[in-house]
Amino acid sequence: MDKSNKQLQHTSEFIAGPSVPANPSYESETKFRDTVKQAPVGMAILRGEDFMVEMANDAYLRIVDRTENEIVGKSLFTGLPEVREYVEPVLLNVLHTGIAYHGNEFEVTLRRFGQPALCYFNFVYQPLFEDGGDAASGVMVVATEVTQQVLSKQALQSSENQFRNLVTQSQFAKAIFKGRDLVISIANESMLNIWRRGLDEVVGKRLVDVFPELKGQKFLDLLDEVYTTAKIYRENEAIAYVDGPGGLKKHCLDFQYAPIFELDGSVSGIMASVNDVTDKVMLRQQFEETATRLSMATEGTRLAIWDLNLQTREVIHSGRLAVIFGYDEATVLSHPQMREQVHPEDRQAIVEKAFQAALETGIYYYEARIIHPDQSVHWVRTQGKVFFDDNHVPQRMLGTMMDITDRKESELALKTSEGKFRTLADSLPQFVWTADPGGNLNYFNRSMLRYSGHSGEEMVRQGWLELVHPEDRAESLLLWAKAVQEGSDFAFEHRLKRADGEYRWYQCRAIPQRNADGVIEMWVGTSLDIHDNRLFIDQLETKVQERTQQLTVANDELVRTNMELAQFAYVASHDLQEPLRKIQTFATRILETENDNLSERGKDYFVRMQASSTRMQQLIVDLLAFSRANVAEKHLENADLNLVLQNVKEQLSHIIQTENAVITSDNLPHRHVIVYQFEQLFTNLIANALKFIGPGRDPVIDIRSGMVAGAAIPLAGADAAKNYQFISFADNGIGFEPQYKDRIFQVFQRLHNRAAYEGTGIGLAICKKIVENHKGLIDAVGKPGVGSTFIIYLPVEA
Template structure:
């Protein structure tokens, strides 16, 4: 048995001063009790209540550590006192001090809730009883506080689970029953209160998910850890709900499973949204892959993060090469800064952007691109990046250029008609008058010489007008013609000049298909090029090289026929080469009209082709090479 001092020490640890409520109406009965407490070294304060009203007031006005009740209070019987204390302060210990060893009401009071009773003439046990009851009361209060906190915690969990649409469940191994809350029953479509056994629950799970769920649960039990899984529940009405379940396994001291507790959430809406998103992404990928225009996504600094196959085809690059700023490697140097600045400015303002710029492909070909982009925003309304499209508009640009040429040619045509009708007729009359004057016997030789010079100049003017009119009157009839036949027929016209100038001809003709062209126009081009080549080699023996090839140089893969005429003449200066295709520019003086190469260039452009010249000025070893290309299906 502990000593009085140790008892006092333990009580002092519980409370600094013991607060005692005496229920008695005689001070002589209270004094021995107080003396016993003081003798045991228990400091205390006290208050006396002798009526029910006083007792209620005392309980309401202060917190008491213990109630000590005498058995002789006339107006406040002990049983009534106990009932009041249990009603208003059930946690306070209640002790009865009675006269005789077996007070008639002592056992009744203990059964009714009194903690203990002592004899009035034997209070030696009082300090220990007080200590015991204080400790018990403290433990009881602690337990009640713990239980209250637990109830509060459970209530908060239920409220949080309800707000998050979480169902709470547990599996008791001993009873082999799964406990569900109302949310679990509602999700499963099972009447609340139905006893859920593991077998019943297993039958609700989709057949395709049962094995996987068992594997996850078995592994969690083996490790004594958390089990997280997704599975489908098939409701009695046939509906299917996706469930995300988190459970924790609790083990006994010997390592056996005691209980599994967890939460479950209905994620059907999320799964439906994910499926819709996957379907949407699949549709986008399909549309993107088959799109006739290039599609891209980039950040606000023009760093590309996605491209579709068509854009990669236009760029002649694969996606890893394009991503980031890699795409700028194909942009024409003169267009890069303008494109980036315009894009960045529009993106920072959150506006759309449209621009035409050029791509420079590895084979040297230039392609025109039309690009447009639109800014997309986050939930806060801030710009996040851009999506856009690009389209190869080279053919459109060529068509526009062809239209401009046609308009220019129409103007030239009007001029040619005017020349033909307004100039040729007067020229013919003047020519006749000069002829008559020249043959007149009255004109002296000096005047006849002047008249012959005038006649020559009039013939030159007539030739210029005739060439212009011939160019305007292009044949409307297209024929499928073999390029080699055109070359040979044009070359045959110069057989005598070739012999006289001692020019040898080298032919390098590949096997190429016949093409649909205005044959007479292309023959006119060849005649002009051959004539210029022979003029360049006049006075010295030379070599004329003719080449015919099928090539593919465009981004869209169009096959072309390339015809090349090369001479070994002295070549030309850079300044001359820069103007060689200008109308009325000639290096032949009075012999040239300056229309031959200009007309040739226009004819080739009208066929959708290109004409190029390479020349190097040198006294020996120079020469000029002129090539032009025609699409295999020029006018189909």
């Protein structure tokens, strides 16, 4: 068989698989080409060094996304120029050497649908030989596209890498065991710490080979069960023995075994997640043992013990606790029941507050009252400690309680250890510092160190005085030395330098801490930032000074105005009244000497002139009285108001007799008053009652006094927190409508015309001003045709 027939036979076997050897005499080229055309894989025949495409089946055309016209009868690289760089060297090598070339997952970029696309192929480049020739005349290409398989494999590999990274970077201990033999594939740092092994000591080895001590323990059987059943297994606080430097060591583990599935659903491995809780379990066991020992130690004493689950609020307590709450030892109490027996005044203010503080600080302490079922009150002292989990979540509270009713102890400050104190101090934004009994500062919290920019050693070495502003140092040092010497509290405001050089105001305080014998053991100090408040106070003082200056100017202006008003009063009193007196005098003389020579109209003019001048004179007098009530100096004297009333009645005796008036009065109080103003007040009120007489009846004026609460006074301005003395003037005159009660106290306000009742309309305004000068109130109540009542309210003197 020649080379050509051998090649055709090889090609047929490649396409259709092994068969009975073909007989070349019965095989035709046409049949061969038809067979190639129908092949499910891409096939093409290339001729010569130009690699002319002699034939390409449909599968090949689909692979390269070309039509038969675009590629057959042309050089391969004319139709597929984008593959020349990758393919031509390989084809030339096959053509020249006559050795076939096999490519697997060969990467090439093809133009598909007008766009370049990255593709992967498995192919064979088979040389073609002519009859009798030793050199290959062409190359047969057999290609299968595996792009999707390659991309899927790459995605799977990427997913596996991500999974491995997730396991490796997890903060929880994790490891992956492959196959039923449990070969360790991955173990992260946390798992290696638990195993106490290096990564090179475990990866690629069977779990049982790394830890032969697991034989006979349940873990290998559990792993095999998870592999077989494909079900997750979890367990908490399982006991395991692992070999270490000191031999087998007991561990308590929370763990989970989870199956790892392949794409076909089969289990290919197991992921183990482990948390070593040995320390937590041992600590709990220690707690339980401690509670047992404590219960035995306190048996027969007055000390009760209790254990509270902070998650469920379930409490376990000794029998002594029930006795403390007023029950027999066999009684079991609940936490809400005990809390309910706390005295109402102490429940929120002391117990609840201490409980909430304990959840933050870990320390539980209080002294409070409880109420027994027989309603008797007892004092108890409770001390306890909170235990937290790894996430600082409070889990349990363990403590004791003692009845201290018979010996209520004096308050003692709870002394904490230095470590706890520093932890608390470092969490505060305020500055906290301590000093030894001699006053040498030896500790500064983090806030103060951050503020100063120095370390603790630098602060102790350089001294806190270096932070104090130079202007404040001498006094700070003097007061601190005095406090240390006398053992008294230290308090001072000074400026402290910040790390950036800025000074801020701080209020510094320090208190000596003494032992039971009263000896100072240390000093605890704090420094509070008051810079903004200090600046505000300085600004406020500046504004007060400015306002004081303004008030001084205003006061000077007021004094000047009062002087001018006094001058006006003098002028009004003398200069204005003098012409009026002359007018009255001349009018009187004319009427007396020229009476016979005047006509009736002339006489009427002179009478009217006299009346007008008289009214003008009265108006001036009333205005002077009102002005005097406004600006007069308030020289208060302790006066008997009964004598003041008597003087007024004597001054008004003529009109009282003329009107046949009756005035009755209570025993009036003694008060510090401006005497002449109260004479004016009583005069105006009585004269007002004698002026507005009711028709057909003699005037009656009833004066009463007494006490009244400020809250009962129906006037704005009354102080409800004060008591008042009242003096009322009630008459049986013409009265007034209630809506005019405020109007009658205004200057020049009259309810009747001048023809009906004389007056200037100033009298009651003067009364109101006099009452206000004595920090009092005045009210009026009237009813037309019945009468009026004027009530004076004066605050009770201290």
